[in-house]
Amino acid sequence: MPSQAESAVANHHVAAVDRLATGFALRRFEHELEAEYRDFSYRSYRQTRRVAICLLLASFLAFFAFDLLLLYSVGANPITLPVMLVRLCALLIIVFAAYRVLKSPDVATGYRWIPIGLGCLSLGMLLVTLIYHQGLEQMQLPYGLEGMMLIQIVIFVPIGYSYRNSLYLGIATLLCTGLALQLTTSGESPIQYLTSLAYLTLATIAAATAGYCQEHSMRVLFLTKRDLRTMADTDGLTQLYNRRSFDLLLQRALQEALREQTRIALIMLDLDHFKAYNDYYGHPAGDLALQRIAGVLASHPRRDLDFAARLGGEEFALVLRNPDSAYLVSTCESIRRKICDELAIEHLKNPAQVMTASLGASFSNASDTTASLYQRADLALYRAKANGRNRVEID
Template sequence: MAAPAPATPQHEAPSYRLQREQGFRWLNFSPELEVAYRRAPKPMTDHQSNVALFCGLVIWLAFIGMDVIRLQDRATDLFSNPRLLTLVQVRITVLMALAGCWLALLQTDPRFKRPWVVAGMLYLLTLGGTISNDTHAALGTPHENNVLILLMVVIFLPLGLRLKEATAVAVLCLVSVLLVSLANHPEGQRESIFYRLFYLLVAACIGGMGAYLREYAQREQFLLRAELEWLARRDALTGLHNRRAFNEHLELALSVGRRDNQPVALMMIDADHFKLYNDAYGHAAGDHALQRLAEVLQSLCRRPLDHAARTGGEEMALVLYGVNATQAQGLSEQLVQRVRALALAHKASPTAEHLTVSVGCAISLPLEEGKSLYTRADALLYQAKRQGRNKAIADIDALSSSAQRPTERPV
């Protein structure tokens, strides 16, 4: 009798591991991972953007104070000088916008999307700073040309914007600076516009390089954390959930079942004479057999609350949500039949010529806890083993009591 094929490599790697191996030089994941990355909570980034907006508010107030000092001799010309009036309007408009959006973000108002608010404030600061500097230049008062360079670097700081978003804001700011500068500088003085844009572009390149390296590291950390969390809750050989995840999920399923008046079926599965199988064919073939069994269990998980786990060695478990008596019996027998259909030769088995399983199926009772349900299912499993193995035994009494609960689950 031919021996089974040797074990294949471990279960298929999770998508985040594949993504990490393939790389992401353009800072893009696969569509599913990209959605998960963007939805991942970033409380530290939120805090940083709040602090940055507050600092921007304080700095803008400081510039207003400097304007008061620099222009105190011209206060009487406020309403007669259009440039002075424009300067005051710009300062007040930006100040009010900064204060309003900062307060809105502190209250996590859902009407304010954080990236849009941050982008708007950065643009508003750049535009306001450009107009203010050009106005001071026209008035012949001291002004800070380097402020715009600092703002261009600030756009790429970790304020909640991804690199592509920050780059879009930077391009929009550069175009706006160009247009405002062309409007405010006479044709004979426009040489300075070239130098202004050149320095701003250099600052944007430096800031963009730093933002790229930072986002790349953040994305890599996201993939590594996701992989570690996956490994902490999965069995490395089969890819099924491990015992820890099984215990947590069983309690969750029972809790939801009590709330919705739905039964939960727990199947305990044991590969018959598996030690003899390993002795006859080797541990590599045994690993392959467990992987095939895991595939059968996974094929029976059809609902979000269904759960397949490897609880230890050759023992596995299956949690099925919302089953009635007929469905529970049918699914248990179907599981045994599907394992038979694998036709994994087992010449050392006294039960059959191929690998078989024994199954104990218990249905949750009202208000039952996970430990009690597990104990009943485990007892039924050993009852099936005592009765010759290669079969499924269900708790008939519990099945009868659950038959009245409404379910819509196909077998």
């Protein structure tokens, strides 16, 4: 039979698979996980956004050069000036949107200004297409939808923006282009434009498919990294923080307390006669007991930023942010009573005949390091054990 730790890992893997099944490219994770994914994706594509903006600006300059070349080769015509004005207006809006995105690298700003930039890009290119279509049709010069194909590809370039919203914009651009061409084409629809529209549709489908695959891969990568990070930070048996995470979080909590001129409290908990329990009932029963004790710590009412950890074996810790003395005492006593009276795990090798815990706690002071605070709490725990176990000692 699998051990408790193996079962916990298996359950964790099943949960990850379930999250992926509800979070592929056209659907979302649950709200909090989706927000975490958006932040991860947006940060991952920071450099890509910079490169994309540079290429976009270079493309605009190339289009301006094309307009000037057309003006030089064809001569005076009613097309070039309106086209260049449209391009200039779109360029100004895109540059401002790019400035906001690069200056404020938070998700909210990106999700506000990226669609504005892409929308102006699509609308500007569509207007240019219609102007060229009308003018060159009168001069009986050929013109296709290559520019709109490029826009559809740009819309689906992965830059950390929502694939769903990119898909909406791509479909809207395709429909608006087809409708505008149908309304502005005079006489019979030339086969050239029908062919160009078919190519534009294929380009949209290809770009959307590539974007879908990229989005799905990014979501898989996000879950994989998140689950690996969770496995590295938590104890496999109890799902509390492990010793490595405890050391990092305690250091951070102590630094914040010193900076804010507050204090933290460190509670050390050790199960009484646990080795004798393991020897008498067996390690599977010991693992189950540890999980139930961890459940008490995990479910115990805690304020924001408080955290619990398993330090190893039968030893646990709980860190409280800025508690007063009464709150610290009541928390320790509440945990001790729940383990002894509510769980009441049979332990015939313990004088109390049930599983009990000894707790020691200490407040931080301005000169503390993590080592000094840990030492005082550990000494308080030692006194609790020396004074008869199943009790609380506050330093």
